[in-house]
Amino acid sequence: MAANSVPIFRSSRGRLFKDNLARYGVTGGGLMVLVALLLIFFYLLYVVLPIFKSVDMEEQFKYAVNADSPVVALGIEEQTEIGYRFAENGDVRFFSAQDVGENKAGDELFVERLSLPAPITAAASVSTGEEMVAYADESGMGVIVKPQFRTTFPNDVRVLTPELAYPLGSEPLTFDPQGQAIKQLAMALDEESASVVSLTEDNRLVLAAFSAEEDFLSGDIVWTPSHTTIETHLAGIDQMLLTPDQNHLFVRGGNKIEVWNLRDLYNPVVKQVIDLTQKPSGVSTIGLLTGASSLMIGYQNGDISQWFEVSDENGRKFQRIRGFKSEGAVTQFVSEKGRKGFMTTTENGRVGIYHATGDTKLFGEKFVDSAGDALALSPRHNASLMEHDGNVYFYKVENEYPEVTISALWTKVWYEGYPDPQFVWQSTSGSDEFEPKLSLMPLTFGTIKAAFYAMLIAVPIALAGAIYTAYFMTPKMRTWVKPTVEIMEALPTVILGFLAGLWLAPLIEENLPGVLAVLFLVPFGILLSAYLFNLLPKDFANRLPEGWQAAMLVPVVLFFGWLSFALSPALEELLFDGNARVYITNELGISFDQRNSLVVGLAMGFAVIPTIFSIAEDAVFSVPGHLSNGSLALGATRWQTLTRVVLLTASPGIFSAVMMGLGRAVGETMIVLMATGNTPLMDWSIFQGMRTLSANIAVEMPEAEVGSSHYRILFLSAFVLFVLTFIFNTVSEFVRQRLRERYSSM
C-alpha cells in the first residue's frame, strides 16, 4: 500500500494515536501467525529433545563404611535416600545414602548381625530383580534375607524405616541335606517357590527347591524343600547364576559355561555348554539382564557379549547376539530394573552404562583407580552406589531414555525371543517384563506405502481432470465443476474413512475382480467412446457442444463401472476359481486383509484428488493466453499446444500440486485409521494393511504416560510429520511464487 502521507490536523492527536495503535496492533497480530508456527515447531522439539540427551553420572557424596568384612551386596532403595550393605560375615548395615534432612550421608540407621547355627561360610545375592541375599553355614544350613522399607507419614512428612525381612522365614533352612559346609551359593525366589543352588565343601552341586504351601489349619505359609544333586562336568566352579524364574542355572568354570534346565526339579539337564576356550581372551565374569533371557559375558580384554536363546531347526540355543567394548576387564554386571540396560565395573576402576537392545555404550568414566568392590543402581535408575576401598561413593545418574537411540529407531534390532534382527513397533503389552520395541521404520514405511497408493490413484485422475477443466472445458461447466471439487475437498475424512472401512472394504472383498476390472475397463471405455466419437459424421459431431465432453462421458463411466461389477462374479469364476479371496491366499500365497492398501489408496486418493486438482488447475489456467494462442496460430493442434506449450509452462505448478497432495496424503489420519487394520507391517502388498505415523499417534497417544519414552517418541513422530509436510509445503509454495512472478513478467 502507498505510504500514509495524509496531513493530520492538530486536533487529531487522538486519531493519530489510534492510527498508530492500530498499526502496531495489526502488525503484532500478523506476526502471531509466524509465532504460532514457530511455537508448534519448538514445542514439539522441546518435548522430543530429552530423549537424545546424553547420559550423565556424577559423584555427589563419598563416605566411609564399616568394611571389616567384604561386601556381598550393596543396594539403594527407590527414593535413593537409604543404602544398605550386606557383608560376608552376616553383618547388615543400612545407612543414609545422601544428605536427607538431619541425616548426613553415611550415617548408620540400622545394623543387624545375622546368625546361623554354625559359622557363615558363603553368601550370595540374586542376579537380577528384587534384592535378596542368601547366607549359608558350615553345617549346610542357610537363610534368605531381604531389605525392606516401610513408609509412614507422621506429621505429613514421609519417613522411610529400613528393616530386614525373611521371605522364607527366619528359621534356618536346609540347603545341603548331607550337612556339608557350603562354599558358594546362587538363588532365586518368587512368591510360590524358591531355589537355592549350593556348592558344598566336597564339590557337589545341590539344588534345594522350596515350594510354598498353605497350612490347612493355621493358614500359614509353609515352605517344603526338596533336594536334587546336579552332576556338573566342569573342573572348577567360578560362578553360578540362577534366573529369577528358576528355570535356568548358569554355571561357569573358567571359560566354559553350562546351561542347566531346572524346569524338572528332580531331573535337571544340561541344555547347552557354551565353550569359550577358543576365544582370544578369557572370561572375567558373567551376569544376567532383567527378564533373565539374556546372559552377559565379560572377557579379560574388555569385550562384553550378550547371549540369548534363539530358535532354529535344532531347537532353542543360546547364541551370541551382539558385543560391546569396555576399557578393561569387567568385574561386575548390574542390570537395570525393568529395562534392558546394564552397568559395569572394570578392574581399572571404570564404570560403564550400556543399553543392550539399543546396542550402545551410553557412558564410561574412570571414578577410582582399581576395581570397585560392589556396584548398585537404584530401582528408578537415577542413583548409583559404589564401594571401593572402604568408601562408598554416591553418584547421581541421568539416564531416562536409554532405549531411544538413532539405531534403535531406524535400524533392525535383534530383540530377545526373536529369531533375527527386525524392525518392530510394539509399544505396550500387558506384562511388566515387556520391553517396548520402538522402531519407527514400520510406521514410516506404512506412511509411505499409504501415500504411494493414494498418489497412484489420485495423481492421474486429478492432473488429467485439472488439465481438461482448465484447458478444454466451457466456462459454464467450469462454474459447476469447481464447486463440486471444493465440496469434495470439504468432505470430512472421518466419513471417507468410515465408508472405506465399512462399505468399500467388504465391497472390494466380495467383488475383487470387479473392482480390478473398473481400474481397466473404465479408462478403456473412455478411449472407446472417444474413438466412436471420432467416427461420428462430421456435421453431427460439430453440432455437439464443444467442451462438454466431460458431461457426456458421465453415462459412459457409469455404464462401464456397472459393467465391471456385473461381470465380477463371472470373472471370479473364470480367473479365480469362484472365490478370489481364497484363490489369492492359497494359490498366490499372498495374505489378504479385508482392510487393505487398495481400500486406503482409493479412499485417500479420493481425499487427495481435490487438493492436487485445484492447484494444478490454477496453474494450467493461469498460463498466459497469448502463449497458447501463438502456438495455435502457428498451426499446432490443440493437443500439441497442450503438451508442448501449456503443460511445459505450467509444469512447476503441477509439480507443486503433486507435492501438496503428497503432504496431505502423508499426514492423513482418519482414513488410514479406519480403513486399515493398523498392523505395523513392512510389506508392499496391495492386499495388506499398514500402520502410519499419524494413525499410530491417534491410537496410542491417549494411553501414553506423559513424559515416558513412548510419549516422547510419539511426539517425535509428530515432529517428523511436521517437518516432512513443512518441506513439501514450503517447496511447493516457493515453486508457485516463482511461477507467479514468471507469469506476471510474460
Next chain:
Amino acid sequence: MTGGAVSASLVAVIGLLLLIAWRGLTYFWPATIYEFDVRQPNGEIVQVIGEIHDSEEVPADRLRQAGVNLDGYEEEFVKRYLVKTGNREFVELDFRWILETSIVDRRIPENIAVFERSKNGNFYGYPQQVLENGQPVATKDVVAELELRIDRSVELNDKALDLQNGAIGKINYELERMRLQERGLVLEDNLTQDDIDRFTMRRAELAVEYQGHETNLFSYRDQMRRDAVIVKDMRGEQVNINMQYVLDVSYPNAMNWPQKVWRWVVQVGKFISDDPREANTEGGVFPAIFGTVFMVMLMAIIVTPFGVIAAIYLHEYAGKNSVTKLIRIAVINLAGVPSIVYGVFGLGFFVYMLGGSLDKLFYPEALPSPTFGTPGVIWSALTLAILTLPVVIVSTEEGLSRIPKAIREGSLALGATKAETLWRIIIPMASPAIMTGLILAVARAAGEVAPLMLVGVVKMAPSLPVDGNFPFVHLDRKFMHLGFHIYDVGFQSPNVEAARPLVYATSFLLVTVIVTLNLTAISIRNHLREKFRSLEH
C-alpha cells in the same frame, strides 16, 4: 481421456453423497416386517420374523463346497438375505443370513409389532395381552390399550430423567463445589469454625432435599414397573416385556404411505433430539450435535479476530520484505500441517502445559484430579482455531484484494487516517469475505476428528458443556462430536452390523451440515466477485 477423469471424479463425489443420503435416510423408514418359514439343514421348519437388512448374490458352487444342500437348484447364483431379527436376549445373534432356497413361505402379517426398547434393541412379535401388576387387563383393543400404557410409562420415564438430571444433578454439583471450597479453605489455612458450620448446615439441607427427590424418583420407577405386555415371538413363545423398557411400539406392516412418511419424520426428529442409548448404537445424537456446535462456535469466536487481523496485516500493512514472505510461508504451512500434529501439540501444550499451570494456580483444591489439565472443550476449540486460522486468513485476504484501490484512496484523500479507513470502509466491505472464511473454517472444524481425539472428545459425555448449574458454561468439560461419534460407533462398538445404519444417518447429518456451509460460502464468494467486478468498471 482427460475429460473422463473429470467425469470419474464427478461420478465419485455425487455417487458418494447419494450413497450416504440413501443409506442415512432409509434408516428411519419403517421397514416391512416379514415372517419367513425357513427350512433348516435338518429338514425342520423354523419361523423367522424380521426386517430384510441386506441381500447379496452368492455363487451356488461356493455354497455347495461349504456343504449346503442345494439339490434341485439349477441357477448359478443364490440370493441370500441378511435378516434383522431383533429379540437380542433370546437369540444368539440379532442378524442372520437366510438363503432364498431355504425359504418355504413368506408372509407380511399386519399385526406384527415392533417394540423399541431401551435395552436389548428392537423386539418383533405379536402383542397378546397387556398386564397390570401381573394381572391381565380386560380389554378388547390390545393395540389401543398398549399405546395408552406406553405413553404413561414414557411420561414417567421423562419425569424420572428430569428429576435425575435436574434437581438431583444440581444437588450433587453443589455438594462437589462445597467439597472443593472447603478443601480450598483448608489449603489456604483459612477454614474457620463458621465455615465448617455453614457447610455442615447446607449439607444437611441438601441431604433432606435429596431424600425427597430420591423418594419421588423411586416412586416413579415403581410406577413404571407396573405394566407389562405379553408378546408372542418368532419361536412361538410368550414373552413378558416390562413396560419400563418399552419406548415405542409400531405396526409398520399396517401402515399406509402417509402414515409411513409421518413415522419417518417422527423418527428423524427423535434421532436429532434424543440422547444415545446402548453404548451409542441406538437412539439419537443430540449431545454430539450440541457438542459439535458449541465447540465450533467457541472456535469461531477465537479464530475470527486473529485471522482477520493477520489478513489485514498481510494485505494492508506488510511491506514487501522477507518477514512478510516468512509469514506467508507460515500461513501455507499452518494449512498444510497434518491435523494430528495439531492434536499432539494441543495435548502437550494446551492441555498439559497451559491447563496444568491453570490448575496449579486457580484450582489447587481439586488436585490431583485435574480441572483444566485434562482434555476439554476449550482446548479443542483452541487447537482447531490454530488449525483453521489459515482458512480465515486466505479468504479474508482474497476479500480485501477485491476491494478496489480507488475506494481506499478516496477515503484517505478525504482526511481519514488509515485505521479509520480500515474500520469504517474496508472491514465493512470485506465482511462478506470474512463471513465466507468463517463459514469455511466452521465447516472444516466440524469435520475434523483426529486432533479432537487427543484434546477433548469422548465417546459418551455425562453432561453437556452448558447446563443450569453455575457458571452455566463449563469450558473444562469433555464433549461429544458427530465425527468422532461416526468413528466410535462404526469401529469401536460391539455390534457393528446393528450400528451401521445409525452411522450412515450420522454421516448424512454431518455431510449435510458441511456441504450446506460450503455451498453458502461458495455462493457468498461468487456474489462478492460479481459485486466488485461491477464496482471496478
